Amino acid sequence: xxxxxxxxxxxxxxxxxxxxxxxxxxxxxxxxxxxxxxxxxxxxxxxxxxxxxxxxxxxxxxxxxxxxxxxxxxxxxxxxxxxxxxxxxxxxxxxxxxxxxxxxxxxxxxxxxxxxxxxxxxxxxxxxxxxxxxxxxxxxxxxxxxxxxxxxxxxxxxxxxxxxxxxxxxx
Amino acid sequence: xxxxxxxxxxxxxxxxxxxxxxxxxxxxxxxxxxxxxxxxxxxxxxxxxxxxxxxxxxxxxxxxxxx
Numbered sequence: 001x002x003x004x005x006x007x008x009x010x011x012x013x014x015x016x017x018x019x020x021x022x023x024x025x026x027x028x029x030x031x032x033x034x035x036x037x038x039x040x041x042x043x044x045x046x047x048x049x050x051x052x053x054x055x056x057x058x059x060x061x062x063x064x065x066x067x068x069x070x071x072x073x074x075x076x077x078x079x080x081x082x083x084x085x086x087x088x089x090x091x092x093x094x095x096x097x098x099x100x101x102x103x104x105x106x107x108x109x110x111x112x113x114x115x116x117x118x119x120x121x122x123x124x125x126x127x128x129x130x131x132x133x134x135x136x137x138x139x140x141x142x143x144x145x146x147x148x149x150x151x152x153x154x155x156x157x158x159x160x161x162x163x164x165x166x167x168x169x170x171x
Numbered sequence: 172x173x174x175x176x177x178x179x180x181x182x183x184x185x186x187x188x189x190x191x192x193x194x195x196x197x198x199x200x201x202x203x204x205x206x207x208x209x210x211x212x213x214x215x216x217x218x219x220x221x222x223x224x225x226x227x228x229x230x231x232x233x234x235x236x237x238x
Contacts (some may be wrong), residue, residue, distance in 0.1 A: 047172060149229035151222060155213045156206070164225070 042090050054086045061086055 038050035057065065061082075067075065068083055075083070084091075133139065144158070151159045163170045227235045 045175070146231065149226060149231045151226060154222075156209050160213075 040089065042088075042095050044092070044096065049088075052087045053089045057086070 040049045040051050040053050042049075054061065064079060064082060064086075067079070072080075134143075148159055148162050148164075153159055161170050162168075223235075226232055228237050230237050
């Protein structure tokens, strides 16, 4: 609803300046722009919008409006529905209905995550140099042995998982 | 339609209490208590001198080299 308001704004921008020029040719009264008048909104917290949905009634609809002034029990179900549709755009059920947008969003997110993964793999393969020598197997085992010798994290950490008597990792 | 905010607020207030208290309880009994028990168990049978001798023998103490 708001989007259509913006479009009418953009469309009439060019005319409103010429409107000001035209105004002085007439009695000095400018025709009220669409965006300055009360607007219709489909919102959960606005049950009765400021204006009816259908602004310009056809002859048939005007006749129906006249009939509405009489007793409502004389109206058929279809006429009541027609009157409702004239006053409101969407029912609450239609307004609150979920869309399938989340699927698109999830798909897009996963796609771009995958694309990022491709970039990272390419980078590791073609761009980055070798990793430091301190990541070699020998260095890592020497490093771990030193940590165990120092009794690093003996309560719940690495030294707690090493069996010092049998000289092996605890099962 | 009536009391829209009140209903929503009641629901979310209750939910917030339940979720936060639940998180706290879960943390206490999932993380804090086991950790306290682990430390108690460790220090029940901990001999610092034996540990010191082991570290000394391994050669990681600069001021107490293995003889």
